[in-house]
Amino acid sequence: MVKRVAVVGIGTTGFRPVTPDVSFRELIFEAARKAYTDAGIEPSEIDGFITTAEDFMEGYSIADEYCPDQIGAVLKPTQTIPGDFIQGMATGYMMIMTGAFRTIAIEAHSKASNMRNIGELMGFAQDPVYNRPLRETPHAVAGLEMTRYLFESAASSEQCAQVVVKNKKNAMRNPYAAFGAEITEGDVLASEPISLPLHRLDIAPHADGAVVAVLADEDTARALCETPIWIEGLGWSTDTPTLEMRDWGEAAYARLAAEMAYRMAGIGNPAALIDFAEICDEYSYKELQHMEALKLCMPGEAAYMIESGATSYQGELPINISGGALGVGHLFEASGAHKILELVEQLRGNAGARQIPDVNVGLAQVWRGVPTATGAVAILSNM
Amino acid sequence: MKLEDFELGGTQLKASDFKTGKVLTTEWKPDLKYAWDNGVAIGRYLAEFKEGRIIARVCHKCDRIMLPPRMFCELCFRPTDEWMYVKDTGVINTFSIAKVNWDASRRGPKEPPLLPAVIEIDGASEGMGIMHMLGEADPKDFKIGMKVKAVWKKPEDRTGAITDILYFKPVAAGTEDKNKGRPEGRGKEVR
Numbered sequence: 083m084v085k086r087v088a089v090v091g092i093g094t095t096g097f098r099p100v101t102p103d104v105s106f107r108e109l110i111f112e113a114a115r116k117a118y119t120d121a122g123i124e125p126s127e128i129d130g131f132i133t134t135a136e137d138f139m140e141g142y143s144i145a146d147e148y149c150p151d152q153i154g155a156v157l158k159p160t161q162t163i164p165g166d167f168i169q170g171m172a173t174g175y176m177m178i179m180t181g182a183f184r185t186i187a188i189e190a191h192s193k194a195s196n197m198r199n200i201g202e203l204m205g206f207a208q209d210p211v212y213n214r215p216l217r218e219t220p221h222a223v224a225g226l227e228m229t230r231y232l233f234e235s236a237a238s239s240e241q242c243a244q245v246v247v248k249n250k251k252n253a254m255r256n257p258y259a260a261f262g263a264e265i266t267e268g269d270v271l272a273s274e275p276i277s278l279p280l281h282r283l284d285i286a287p288h289a290d291g292a293v294v295a296v297l298a299d300e301d302t303a304r305a306l307c308e309t310p311i312w313i314e315g316l317g318w319s320t321d322t323p324t325l326e327m328r329d330w331g332e333a334a335y336a337r338l339a340a341e342m343a344y345r346m347a348g349i350g351n352p353a354a355l356i357d358f359a360e361i362c363d364e365y366s367y368k369e370l371q372h373m374e375a376l377k378l379c380m381p382g383e384a385a386y387m388i389e390s391g392a393t394s395y396q397g398e399l400p401i402n403i404s405g406g407a408l409g410v411g412h413l414f415e416a417s418g419a420h421k422i423l424e425l426v427e428q429l430r431g432n433a434g435a436r437q438i439p440d441v442n443v444g445l446a447q448v449w450r451g452v453p454t455a456t457g458a459v460a461i462l463s464n465m
Numbered sequence: 466m467k468l469e470d471f472e473l474g475g476t477q478l479k480a481s482d483f484k485t486g487k488v489l490t491t492e493w494k495p496d497l498k499y500a501w502d503n504g505v506a507i508g509r510y511l512a513e514f515k516e517g518r519i520i521a522r523v524c525h526k527c528d529r530i531m532l533p534p535r536m537f538c539e540l541c542f543r544p545t546d547e548w549m550y551v552k553d554t555g556v557i558n559t560f561s562i563a564k565v566n567w568d569a570s571r572r573g574p575k576e577p578p579l580l581p582a583v584i585e586i587d588g589a590s591e592g593m594g595i596m597h598m599l600g601e602a603d604p605k606d607f608k609i610g611m612k613v614k615a616v617w618k619k620p621e622d623r624t625g626a627i628t629d630i631l632y633f634k635p636v637a638a639g640t641e642d643k644n645k646g647r648p649e650g651r652g653k654e655v656r
Contacts, residue, residue, distance in 0.1 A: 105504025111537040118542070125542050141499030151539035198498035211491050 087178045088303035088310030089462065090185075090296050091121020092426050094419075096258040097291035097411045100195040106140070106292075110152040110191050113292035117187065118154070121296040122306055125154025128296065129183040133162045134170040134190045134415045138203060141196065153189050153294065166190070166448045167293065168418035168458040172316045174297045186297045190416035194288035207453055213325060218277075221285065223452040225277030227330050228367045232279065234331035235370070237385035239279045242366040243270035244388045246283050246408050249363055252395060253405025255436040258420070260289045260411040270366070284366040289411020293419035295426075311426045314443070314461045315349065317342025321455030328455050333368075335457040336375035336447060343445075343459040344377075352377050357441040358399065358428060360421035362449040362457070363406040369393075372447055373401065376459070395436070403428070403436050414451070418458060421446035429464040506534045509548070515625040517617050521551045521589050532589035551588030553615035554636065558583040558594065562604045578604055584613060584633050600632030612636040 093116025095101075095109055104112075118125055125131075133149040142148055146162030149155065163170040167190035174186035197203055204220035232238065244267055253262030265283070274282040303310035319338035321328050328334075340352070349355050359378060363369035370384035378399060379387055387393050393401035404410055404424040413420055425444040427433040443463045450456040482488050503511060506522060510533055513520040522534035526541040530549055538545050560582035565571050572578065580599035585592060599607055600616065613633035623629040 102502050103505070105502055105507060108504040108506070108536050115537070115542065138497065141497070141501060151535070152537065154539065154542040156539050193502070196499050196501055198500050199496060202496050202498075206495060206497070210493050214493060215491060 086300040086303075086312055087175050087297055088300070088312045089422070089426050090298045090303050090306045090310055091117045091119075091123065092293065092295045092423055093117030093120055094258060094293045094423055095291045097192075097260045097289040097413065097420065099260050099287065099289055099411065101193070101290040102195075106191060106193045106196075107148075107152040109193070109290065110149075110189060110292045110294070113191070114153045114187070114189065114294040117294035117296055121298075123185065123296060125158075125187070128154070128185045128187050129159070130174075130177055130186045131155035131158060131160040132170045132174050132186060132188045133160070134165060134167050134188070134419075135162055136164050136415060138206065139197065139414055140193070149189065153187060155187075165456070166415055166418040166450060166458055167422065168316075168446060168448050168460050169318055171295070171297070171313070171418070171422065171460060172318060172458065175313055175316055178297060178299050184299050184302045187294060188297065189292070189294045190413075190419040191292035192288065192290050192411075192413040192416045194412070194414055195290050200288065204452060209323075209325075213453075220452050221280060222277040223325065224285075224365045224368075225280045226325075227371075228279050228284075228365065230330035231367050231371045235374070235382045235385060237367070237370055237382075239271060240267055241385040241388050242279075242284060242370065243267040245363060245366040245369045246270045248388065248394055249369070249402045249406040249408040251409075252403050252436065253409025255395075255434075256403075256405050256410065257434070258291075258423075259405040259409050261287055261409050262405060263409075280365060286364045286407035286412035289413055291411075291413060291416065291420070293416055293423050295419070295422060309430050309464055311429050311462050311464055314463050315343035315345075315347030316458075316460050317344075317346070318456070318458040323453070323455065325453060332381075333371050333375040333449070333455075333457065335455045336362075336372050336449065336459070337377070339457045339459040340376045340447070343461050347461045349461070352445070353379060353399070355443055356399070356445045356461070357443050358403060358438050359401050359445040359447065360404055360406070360424045361401060361445070361447040362417065363402055363408050364412050364417070364449065364451055366408065368449065369401065369406065372449070376445065376447060378445075395438075400438050403433075403438060412451075417451075418446060418448040418460070421448065422460060422462070425460075425462045429462060504536070506536045510534050511625045511627070513550075514627065514629040515623045517553075517620065517623070517629075519551050519553055519586060519595070519615075521549050521586075521593075523547050523549050529590040530588065530593070532586055532593045532595065549588070551586050553586075553617075553630075555584040555586040555589075555594050555613060555633070557599070557607060557609055557611045557613060558585045558592070559609060560599055560607055580604060580607065580632075582607075582613075582633065595627075595630075597627070597630060598632040599634070601634035606635070
């Protein structure tokens with residue numbers, strides 16, 4: 083019986099604001115080839131493939147049909163999960179746990195620069211009958227949530243701005259990141275107001291890029307590599323999509339996804355056991371709200387942690403050392419993929435200038451973006 | 466509770482209820498726009514169309530001459546190695562006689578049917594070529610295996626698109642290419 087599943091290979095193109103030089107197929111091939119070479123395996127030896135994509139993001143109907151060639155999955159078992167990479171990883175994990183598959187490759191990419199009116203596309207996700215006719219910017223959903231979160235947590239816009247400053251600064255050390263910068267809290271608060279309290283710089287700009295990872299069962303993992311990165315916990319959850327009924331202050335979807343992952347990993351006190359975390363900061367306040375939902379701190383405590391530097395590069399709980407979505411870029415379905423990539427590089431000790439010393443357990447968390455209330459959590463370790 | 470108690474009910478509607486405005490409706494016309502990056506392979510492929518040429522990519526490992534071109538071999542899973550021009554002639558692999566349009570509307574009684582076809586191009590590996598249209602002959606005269614040649618737009622009208630070829634026409638008897646049937650060997654190598 084399969085006991086454990088590990089990430090045995092990972093590859094990426096890195097992330098850039100635009101990629102006019104390559105097609106999505108060429109972008110994905112690069113990540114896939116690097117992942118298979120990293121794992122020391124050829125795609126012909128991989129038992130199954132999972133891609134993560136949404137048709138509306140790709141501009142193709144049935145976009146899953148366009149995935150096999152560039153991941154080496156022609157005439158192999160393959161499927162697409164219309165969700166985040168971490169949700170795809172959960173499916174891959176379960177497939178391996180059945181014993182029917184020894185290895186699974188998972189792909190996610192963003193060609194966000196090819197969506198020419200991304201606002202309309204995001205707004206298109208709202209209920210067409212009783213929400214969309216109001217013609218509010220999709221960012222308004224985040225503005226509403228930020229207002230309520232700040233009200234309930236007593237965090238401030240200034241503290242949210244500090245998240246942006248921290249993550250963009252972290253991204254300066256990450257060669258994959260597209261939006262590293264040295265900015266100040268004042269720059270964030272003085273940036274263009276979008277849907278207040280949200281300002282332009284509170285919102286992660288989108289980026290292009292691809293990531294492919296290879297999962298394997300324990301025996302295969304040990305045969306393939308010296309440092310398998312073990313999947314210890316996985317969880318996912320969705321709140322009601324109804325904007326009129328959801329919990330606007332607490333990210334309940336993230337709390338429930340984390341509880342599921344902690345149960346699986348046997349983690350009772352995450353704040354003590356998790357060494358570092360890559361969590362969703364697609365909007366600045368989300369990092370603080372998610373820290374609390376993930377029980378990495380007490381409710382209302384996240385703002386003090388950013389203020390005190392506890393979540394900085396040298397802090398006791400480094401958060402978004404990669405630069406997060408604010409520094410790397412918002413990657414849509416590949417959001418979780420860049421977080422898993424960061425976890426794997428840190429846990430292998432391959433993170434270069436941004437390597438956190440002595441890390442053994444990392445947490446990755448994603449949210450599916452406005453107007454969703456869906457999130458997923460993965461916990462990886464190198465032990 | 467009985468199973469019927471879970472039925473939420475509703476109102477049965479007649480066609481006339483819609484016509485008389487009895488049914489309330491909301492309309493939304495999506496305004497979604499995309500600009501797909503062609504990338505290296507398809508970018509060059511279409512640029513060559515503008516010049517009236519068809520170009521393929523070669524994988525030296527499996528020795529396939531791939532059309533449409535691609536920068537990676539999906540079977541060997543490695544980058545492909547070189548560009549190679551192929552001919553603008555080939556044979557019909559399969560075709561259909563379409564009496565309806567793209568939007569499923571029926572073509573008028575005086576409109577000829579559309580003839581989508583897959584053409585195996587001379588110089589490309591077996592089974593590879595171009596999905597295009599047939600023309601200049603009666604639909605019933607086209608056969609699988611028939612030799613055809615591209616009919617190009619005038620150079621000044623080409624835009625670097627698949628539609629720079631108008632259609633493929635039968636190669637007239639007597640002017641038939643010597644390399645008819647399956648392509649043998651490679652075309653001319655280019656950088």
